[in-house]
Amino acid sequence: MSDTALPGSAAGVSSASAEMTGARGAKPQRRISPRNIMIYGTLFVVCVYYALPLWVMIMTSLKGMPEVRLGNIFAPPMEVTFQPWVKAWAEACTGLNCDGLSRGFWNSARITIPSVVVSILIASINGYALINWKFKGSDIFFTILIFGSFIPYQVMLYPMVILLRELGIYGTLQGLVLVHSIFGMPILTLLFRNYFSSLPEELFKAARVDGAGFWRIYFQIMLPMSIPIFVVAIILQVTGIWNDFLFGVVFTKPELYPMTVQLNNIVNSVQGVKEYNVNMAATVLTGLVPLFVYFVSGRLFVRGIAAGAVKG
Template identity: 65%
Template sequence: MSTITADNRAHAPGTLAAGEPRGPLPKRLTADRIGVYAFLIITAIFFLIPLWVMVVTSLKTMPEIRDGLLFNWPRELTFDPWIKAWSAACTGIECRGLQPGFLNSVKITLLSVPISIVIAMINGYALSFWKYKSADFLFGVLMFGAFVPYQVVVYPMIIGMGRIGLFGTLTGIVLVHTAFGMPILTLLFRNFFTALPAELFKAARVDGAGFWQVFFQIMLPMSLPIAVVALILQVTGIWNDFLFGLVFGGRENSPMTVQLNNIVQTTTGTREYNVNMAATIITGLVPLFVYFVSGKWFVRGIAAGAIKG
């Protein structure tokens, strides 16, 4: 008869390691599980009800909306509000809908996100393994910038960017988003790299690898999870931004959120709630898509070191 001990079984191939959960999953409902399920269901309903109202309102005609039946499915289904919100709604003196703002938001996001992530990744790497004199002090100053309200520095930035000719330009708003995303992104990458085994860095240095060799050949391939976290944070933050787009974008570079505000706040003529709801949903589709596609990577990145250090 075999006399394999519990410890040996824990380390045998195909068996569970020590400390891992064992046994079948519970099949009967307990009070704790019922409470958890009830909480999740109530929370889901709490967040889904406003979305349901927005969707059904965007598919109704204005006479039906005036009936006041917010939760009812449309009696006469129409997609005209969506078409008007995209291409014909008035955002001031122009009536081109959200389409120009969408293109501007795409340009701003595609330029700002990779620039800010690359710079923050290099900053985090340098602060983790190549600490220079006063590195901790500079990192503290950078973190302090994350807690300064945006409204405090908007006016000085307007003056400074106006003097160098970048105010109201695409380059200017890209620089603004890059600068304001730097503190939190640097923190994420620094904590991630700090959690990696230092032996990897030391072995590379012994083999003669320099700053960029270690970065591109070792650190960069390992930083995919945290890079996805940074990507989600930047895409959603920049896409949903209103203040910087309104102040620094200028008329030619107004992002989608500014166009949405102009549509919703229009005070002339009839207030078309179905068009407003459709425009709001269209504006939020990109962040929603990003979360659905890369949500599991976000969780992996957090677990891999986004909140360590």
């Protein structure tokens, strides 16, 4: 009781007045209660469960092969070595190339960046036009576009190969960029359309009365209000395209394989000794980009998804 008393006031008086004025709000809870132990205990177990594979991977990648062979996969390395990382990045062989994952990394970058930019640019303009500049048949157009997202990719693989061959870009990076841009279109258009439909229509009308046209309204009114949804789209596309394996295998050739395909080729090579430490390092390297994107923009991601969900 005396703890709550104001400094300088007599203890006897303060205990009475503290009861009158001091206690407000909910009763404070003890930190260590059975309930909290249950909650935090469960959370801890789940965290460990999810973090353990990552732990094993990183620990293994820091060990030399002799130590890996001992089989203590959970133990930290006795002797830390970065050799597996160097090898995974710059020396591991896939087929005839022995320049490691670095080639795949740059391929993936050259695929992902243009694909993300092109698909988001077009999809956002699609969504904007579908909501604000309705044209005859715009609803049918949208329905067809959405229907496209329900067709399994496998069905479209071979027709796509023919299409790219006829265009003369089969087996090139441009071809793969085109494929990624097209396949991202339905879901991204839906995303942008729903977001733009949640923006007040009167803003668009006001801008038209103010004499702004299609592009000016898009760039000066819509874009600045849509940062969260652009972040969402960027995350979706970066991770989706970076992690893509199927299209990478089908539409490119060995020198142009993206990182995921190359990782598979390194890990699954049947010749020689299985270098688990190199495989682990290569896997972590490949996962770093999506991981980085999530960490940097996770908060914006949630905000964007929520904004679309509530109002759309």
